[in-house]
Amino acid sequence: MPAYLAFGRRFETELTLPWPPAARLADALPPVRVSRVDLADAVALPFALGAVRYGKVNGSLVVDVPWAARFEIADQSSIRYTLAADADGRAAAEYFSGLVAGFWLRTVAEAVLHGSAVEGPGGAWIIVGASGSGKSSGAAELARRGHALMCDDSVPLAAGPTVLPGVAMSRLGADGQDGAAGSDGADKVAVPPSAARHEPCRLAGIVRLAAVDADRPELRPARGAARLALVAPFLQLLEGVDDRIMTLAKLAGMLPSVPVYALDRPLADDTRAECADLVERLMEAPDLEEER
Amino acid sequence: MTRAPESVVVSRLDDELALLDRRTGTYYGLDANGARIFELASKGYDPGRIARELAAEFDAPPPEIERDAAELVAKLLEAGLLVDDGA
Structure with a gap:
């Protein structure tokens, strides 16, 4: 079969x-x-x-x-x-x-986030954000730089916390033909399946990406309950299947060990390279920004 | 005597708390000071006792702490994040 x-x-x-x-x-x-x-x-x-x-x-x-x-x-x-x-x-x-x-x-994940995930030196980094925020193209840029792409669109989280791999070819396609763009119309960047990771990976950090009225990308660490407030809007919840509060509680239980950052990028400009630079910096030193 | 009802799930995030209300599907964040007050109030401490407990931790006179604690406990009771058994 x-x-x-x-x-x-x-x-x-x-x-x-x-x-x-x-x-x-x-x-x-x-x-x-x-x-x-x-x-x-x-x-x-x-x-x-x-x-x-x-x-x-x-x-x-x-x-x-x-x-x-x-x-x-x-x-x-x-x-x-x-x-x-x-x-x-x-x-x-x-x-x-x-x-x-x-x-x-839902049978294997504690929670599912709307976002993308790539693997860095210390584990998986999730990029969450609203449609059009640039998370898919940001993840694709990181994949182009050699980071294994784990998930696009849906990021399943399991205990640990760990990120479960998704289907790398589904949207960021190997040949650029099959729905290579994000559902929000992000630019197409083909990712070969060899660049995808197929095993679970420790969750190293979460970046919430947003397109805002700003001159340049700005990165801010989130602390305390603000971590949950930053990430919770991107939980994928199915009515009748997911218990919203218990899923929130599971997500909250994962966050104390995970750095969470807000990354605001300018609305109009293509700053994917700068944003990818910032995420790569976090991958190398996840607590760098928090120590300032 | 105040306590957290079973419908409220409490998650600690650093020194802060997220209170998740299963009845309404909403969640609330409490900063470090609010988290300490909630923890003591959910053990049944009244605002006066909370103020005495926290006087050494907070840089504020006990009457001020008691006033803040009473205000927060009232809000938490109103939101259903604490209940008062009256004992």
């Missing part, structure tokens, strides 16, 4: 996913079996994302994409699906690799 490498796991499925194929090296990774079955008749699902409905049924998380497939996430290693009537596997593969994978992440 074909297998794909994503989130540090080996996904085994007959669906043709837009993910890197799992090489032999991935044999040791924990498998996730995505099996086609005939699921029992659909039950009413309480939550909606557009026309997609979802909810918990008998301990499993069920995601129903009416024109593609119904997925049942039993646990972190087992997913089953039933194709919709008259649907082939293409739409199911498309929704699985995006939306449904985001649901599955």
Whole structure:
């Protein structure tokens, strides 16, 4: 059965996913079996994302994409699906690799941040920010400089705290063809899959990037409860799946050991190189700014 | 006697506290001074006793600390981040 490498796991499925194929090296990774079955008749699902409905049924998380497939996430290693009537596997593969994978992440992550992550000398650095803040292009610039790209768009956090790897090819593509831009229209910078990291990595720091009315990039450390206030807006929360407060508490529990910085960059200028310089400086000396 | 209700999750961040309210889905930050007052108030200390406990830590006269503590405890009670069992 074909297998794909994503989130540090080996996904085994007959669906043709837009993910890197799992090489032999991935044999040791924990498998996730995505099996086609005939699921029992659909039950009413309480939550909606557009026309997609979802909810918990008998301990499993069920995601129903009416024109593609119904997925049942039993646990972190087992997913089953039933194709919709008259649907082939293409739409199911498309929704699985995006939306449904985001649901599955909840089985392995304590929290999921909207952002990008790259690996520095002391661990993974997460860049969070609003759409258009430049986090994807900033991460791509760091990847271009040789830092392994771990995640783009969604950054799963686990205990430790550690950053779980995402799917490096999904948006910052290897060939620059498949959605290489961020969803916010950031410039395209191709990242070869060899530059991606596929194993979990210690969380070394978080940078909140924002485009503001300023002349030059400015970096400020956040302290105390301000750390949570800076990062919390970028938690990805799914109604009915994520308990907002418990997820916040888990995030807060990770932050005391992690430096958090606010990096404001000028609105109009392309300052990705300067911003990348600042993040690289933090990678080398995470507490440098705090000691001033 | 005041205490933190079970609906409030308390997270320490350095010497500050984040109070996360499960009932409302909101969170609040307390600076270092507020965090100390909350910790003592959640043990049931009244503002006078809080002031006596903190007089050595804070650079302020006890009456001023007591006034600040009473003000903060009132706000925390109003927000549901503390409850008063009345005992």
